[in-house]
Amino acid sequence: MVTAENAAGSTTARVDIEVRQTPAMPAGLTYRETAVVYTVGEAIAPNAPASSGGPIATYTIAPTLPAGLSLDAQTGVVSGTPTAVTAQTSHTVTGTNAAGSTDVALHITVKAALVAPASLVYSAPKVLYVATEAIVPNAAQTTGGPVTTFTVAPALPAGLSLNAQTGAITGTPAAPQSLAAYTVTAVNAAGSVQAQVQIATTARGSWAPATTIAPARHYFALTRLNDGKVLATGGYTAGGVTSSAALYDPATGTWAPTASMLAARNGHTATLLLDGRVLVAGGSDTARNGVLLTEIFDPVANTWTATGSIAEPREWHSAARLPNGKVLIVGGHTSQPTLNFSQTAELYDPAVGTWTTAATPLTTPRSQHAMELLPGGNAVLVIGGVNRNGFVTTAEVFSVDGTSTTSMPIGIQGNLFRSVMLADGSVLTLADGSTTALRFQPATSTWTTSTFAATRALPTLTTLADGRVLLAGGGNLNTAEVFHPDFDVWTTASPMATGRRAASAVLLNDGRVLTVGGFSGSGEVDASETYLP
Structure with missing residues (x-):
């Protein structure tokens, strides 16, 4: 017992103590x-x-x-x-x-110590997809340390997704969009690495019928006016070459006749002037006689007025409106009294209504060629065509003031060339009988090639509002293809309802393409269709 006490008293407690020989294990x-x-x-x-x-x-x-x-x-x-x-x-x-x-x-x-990812690449770093069609998964490959997670900015196009664990891009894009860059980041605890994927989405598009044009015609010209309406002039009909003209109104989707030209013609050019009027030049009549008379359509007054005549007859020439408002025409041919291919160029001045022949001729006579005004407005690129010796296998850079021309070889040939200007200032061109398209870079005077699917004779070629290019018809085909300048590739577009060649097409203000007339195995086509990209 243990007792504790003081002056006031005490208390006790019992303590049990055991002493062992060794501690517990x-x-x-x-x-x-x-x-x-x-x-x-x-x-x-x-x-x-x-x-x-x-x-x-x-x-x-x-x-x-x-x-x-x-x-x-x-x-x-x-x-x-x-x-x-x-x-x-x-x-x-x-x-x-x-x-x-x-x-x-x-x-x-x-x-081993964790290291940051060292590199990140995608199997397709720049890729074109088609809206509403599932894509081939775009796989990510990394080196260095293992990746914990993948992220992307900005958000991928609607319908596509990034797998946060594998980095793969999968899905079905919902709508067309222009080329855009997306940054993918691969991360672990030790660091991160990035890669850029460029993605564009196209679409097959669709065609819708428009009212027919009367009379049915081919080898005619279409010109979009400043108010958005479209002027169709002349052409070859079942009854021969016509002087008739018609206006298409995109708001109603209908054609209406307008005042007829002063001269019947086909194979002519129709160029929109700066003041909104339309200059029609060249072409030939039913007897294949060249038309020297040039005339101007005033859409406000609905009248045609004669202006200065060209110096020599020419059809299947080319025309370009220059930045100063003048119009340059180049080459062409005439069939009567003998077949002759032109080597000259003429310049029209709307201020005085006269034509002036350029002092410098083309290096090579040519007709049925293509032509585009190059950036800067000081020269045109004249491409291919035909002459008395057959197919022309050269292009020329011809100064718009008519003082010089420079010739260069090209890698394709054909009966008729088509061309369009692309957004970057390059020129896309193609020829009948070939599935190779050429692209000319003015800065370097170099050519690159791309390949489309079908051989086409007298197709239409139209630049779309988003910079792509629509190739439609040709021969008796109703098929269409779209060129993508960012990729130099062609994709299949929805087909037209009617197969046709020698039709005319123009881009409307709302982004649709109006395709009109043409010729099929059974005669002239009166059907009009609009393509919605």
């Missing part, structure tokens, strides 16, 4: 983590033991811990920073006191 040794994976260079969270039974006096371990790790002999705590990769190893920790010992196995692996 430790039992039940455990660790917070018994199977762990550490990383070289990363300090570990101290791994402390717990036990039951008698207190442990000392701890030992066998085999030795991986390099950089240590066991505290008094506390049994495993700590440190591993310095070398080690395969999984079983280490036995033994806790000991005077009465005995107990042990536990620790399974330790040391993996």
